[in-house]
Amino acid sequence: MSLLVLFLCFPMLAGPLLHFDSTGHDFGRIVGPVTHNFEVVNTAADSVSVLGAMTSCNCTTVAYPHEPIAPGDTALVTVTYDPVGRPQGDFTRVITLITTDTITPRPTLTITGKQ
Helix, strand or coil: CHHHHHHHHCHHHCCCCEEECCCEEEEEECCCCEEEEEEEEECCCCCECEEEEEECCCCEEEECCCCCECCCCEEEEEEEECCCCCCCCEEEEEEEEEECCCCCCCCEEEEEEEC
């Protein structure tokens, strides 16, 4: 009984339901558009959905699964950065996913590099 009370009082002790292989990627030096696939696994007992994505710049696009991710299944979140019209130098872009994950509903992914 005391463990149940502890879990209900401190749900943040549990990890996120969607587990990413990594939450950041460094492209290094780039000369044109680049893409990276972030792998995500649903560790929940129920399906979890990605409802949408927000980026810190229109130069970054995101493709994510539009169907719910079943328990134990793996999916890809594909992030593409297009440097056309962007200033030279280092870049950092943040992608925020909107999900039905009850522990971490808005996980963030980060891409970096230099153009």
